[in-house]
Amino acid sequence: MKLPTTSEIIDDIEFLDDWESRYQYIIDLGKALPPLTEQERVPEAKVKGCQSDVWMHAEKAGEQLRFRVDSDAVIVRGLLALVMAAYNEKSPGDILAFDVDQYFLTLDLERHISPTRGNGLRAIVGKIRELAAAA
Amino acid sequence: MSLDVQALRAEFPILSREVHGKPLVYLDNAATTQKPQAVIDALVDFYSTCNSNVHRGAHYLSDEATRRYEHARTVIAEFIHANAREEVIWTSGTTESINIVAKGMAERLQAGDEVVVTEMEHHANLVTWQQACKHAGAVLRVVPILDNGALDEAAFASTVNSATKFVAMPHVSNALGTVNAVQALIQVVRKQAPNALVLIDGAQGIAHGNVDVQALDCDFYAFSGHKLFGPTGVGVLWGRRSVLEDWPVWLTGGEMIATVSYQDATWGALPNRLEAGTPNIAGAIGIAAAVTWFQQLNVADVQAHEQALLQAAVERGATFEGLKLIGNAPNKIGVYSFNLTGAHPADLGFLLDRQGIAIRTGDHCAQPLMDRLGVPGTARASFSIYNTLDEVELLFRGLEKARDMLA
Numbered sequence: 001m002k003l004p005t006t007s008e009i010i011d012d013i014e015f016l017d018d019w020e021s022r023y024q025y026i027i028d029l030g031k032a033l034p035p036l037t038e039q040e041r042v043p044e045a046k047v048k049g050c051q052s053d054v055w056m057h058a059e060k061a062g063e064q065l066r067f068r069v070d071s072d073a074v075i076v077r078g079l080l081a082l083v084m085a086a087y088n089e090k091s092p093g094d095i096l097a098f099d100v101d102q103y104f105l106t107l108d109l110e111r112h113i114s115p116t117r118g119n120g121l122r123a124i125v126g127k128i129r130e131l132a133a134a135a
Numbered sequence: 136m137s138l139d140v141q142a143l144r145a146e147f148p149i150l151s152r153e154v155h156g157k158p159l160v161y162l163d164n165a166a167t168t169q170k171p172q173a174v175i176d177a178l179v180d181f182y183s184t185c186n187s188n189v190h191r192g193a194h195y196l197s198d199e200a201t202r203r204y205e206h207a208r209t210v211i212a213e214f215i216h217a218n219a220r221e222e223v224i225w226t227s228g229t230t231e232s233i234n235i236v237a238k239g240m241a242e243r244l245q246a247g248d249e250v251v252v253t254e255m256e257h258h259a260n261l262v263t264w265q266q267a268c269k270h271a272g273a274v275l276r277v278v279p280i281l282d283n284g285a286l287d288e289a290a291f292a293s294t295v296n297s298a299t300k301f302v303a304m305p306h307v308s309n310a311l312g313t314v315n316a317v318q319a320l321i322q323v324v325r326k327q328a329p330n331a332l333v334l335i336d337g338a339q340g341i342a343h344g345n346v347d348v349q350a351l352d353c354d355f356y357a358f359s360g361h362k363l364f365g366p367t368g369v370g371v372l373w374g375r376r377s378v379l380e381d382w383p384v385w386l387t388g389g390e391m392i393a394t395v396s397y398q399d400a401t402w403g404a405l406p407n408r409l410e411a412g413t414p415n416i417a418g419a420i421g422i423a424a425a426v427t428w429f430q431q432l433n434v435a436d437v438q439a440h441e442q443a444l445l446q447a448a449v450e451r452g453a454t455f456e457g458l459k460l461i462g463n464a465p466n467k468i469g470v471y472s473f474n475l476t477g478a479h480p481a482d483l484g485f486l487l488d489r490q491g492i493a494i495r496t497g498d499h500c501a502q503p504l505m506d507r508l509g510v511p512g513t514a515r516a517s518f519s520i521y522n523t524l525d526e527v528e529l530l531f532r533g534l535e536k537a538r539d540m541l542a
Binding site: 019 | 155479481482485486489511536540541
């Protein structure tokens with residue numbers, strides 16, 4: 001499965017009307033997200049989540065920033081795929097301009113990105129924006 | 136007589152609510168228990184009718200608040216069979232209780248002294264002792280567990296020796312549910328290390344009935360109100376009077392002094408010397424209400440009901456494909472910790488939550504124990520007196536759905 005764009009994700013998720021099919025979609029996205037190798041799952045790449053671990057590698061690709069992310073929990077991987085659709089291989093300007101809270105609100109998934117949730121997603125978004133601001 | 140669970144449930148208003156449009160199935164009781172109406176009423180009544188500071192004695196309300204607050208201390212003392220009510224020190228919870236003891240020991244330990252804990256400690260009963268040992272140059276010795284999650288009692292006996300100055304262990308493991316044979320273990324300490332003091336972390340033990348600190352022959356017993364159907368933010372440090380009387384004061388300030396000059400102060404008598412500042416008055420009254428409520432129940436019925444729930448889960452789980460029970464010590468309370476092949480505990484927790492089922496996932500504040508067991512964490516369902524066999528079945532139906540979705 002090719003990872004979809006943010007507008008494709010919004011269309012897909014809005015079409016699904018019960019929690020099971022919506023989360024099944026997220027789980028499937030999680031499975032499609034290319035995993036990091038064991039060697040890449042290093043402590044320096046780790047972003048602390050309370051209930052599951054999250055890793056991220058970032059690099060410059062021309063004018064764009066490229067990210068590779070992973071988690072040991074598949075739902076978090078699916079949520080990371082949603083974040084990647086927004087940020088991966090985008091310019092720093094596009095990254096900073098993207099309203100991630102509105103995006104998760106539209107998807108009705110805002111509670112996953114709230115600061116009270118310990119899944120590392122908020123931390124990943126913060127780190128991506130930090131890298132974009134410094135680029 | 137068996138427990139009338141439906142009547143009991145009716146006393147807990149929260150149990151009738153829904154989450155995600157589904158009836159709440161609350162299986163996170165090792166984290167905190169729900170509160171019966173009697174406890175909620177006691178809190179509301181205190182604030183509605185007699186809120187005032189205690190021990191000031193200047194007016195009617197203060198006298199009444201003090202009476203209720205000190206009566207609460209008596210209720211706790213009787214509940215745990217303390218020798219005297221002054222042995223009951225109010226704290227904010229188990230963690231603070233253990234810290235009072237560990238910080239005091241840190242001043243008393245000498246280089247080369249040994250402190251003994253177990254592999255199944257909650258961080259509250261591990262980091263405290265590890266730091267006390269670091270401070271004093273003492274040695275922290277960790278008694279191993281067996282693969283089934285029971286304490287290795289032979290190893291315990293060979294670890295405790297004349298260099299042992301302190302032994303801290305849990306009454307019941309929060310992550311695995313193992314009930315330790317604390318009374319027998321304390322006898323080993325008394326024989327092999329007569330000068331050692333013993334603390335029992337009772338956070339998980341207290342709500343399962345029959346704690347008798349004199350029979351246990353421990354020196355300290357620590358527990359929280361909120362795991363015993365009481366409010367959060369209040370707990371107890373019970374200590375033997377002879378030990379507490381000159382225990383290093385940990386917080387200084389008002390209430391705990393006898394005399395104060397600009398340059399010096401002397402400390403008051405027990406229990407106040409270890410209770411600086413305005414206490415959690417409503418909390419103390421709330422925990423006493425919880426204990427009074429809990430004491431109406433028959434302990435044997437409570438324990439039998441919990442064992443029936445655990446047994447049902449163990450039996451159902453034994454035939455559940457890919458499910459591995461974590462911790463099957465012979466003597467357990469109703470804690471059902473498990474992993475499912477191919478599913479991360481966080482995913483299970485999340486998909487159960489969507490079905491209205493509340494469990495805890497993760498390392499359960501016991502990271503070294505998870506390392507010892509070779510798992511990153513577990514999913515943990517923990518049962519209390521108001522849970523039903525139907526809810527155990529709902530847990531497994533929820534897990535079936537989660538497994539199908541994650542497959």
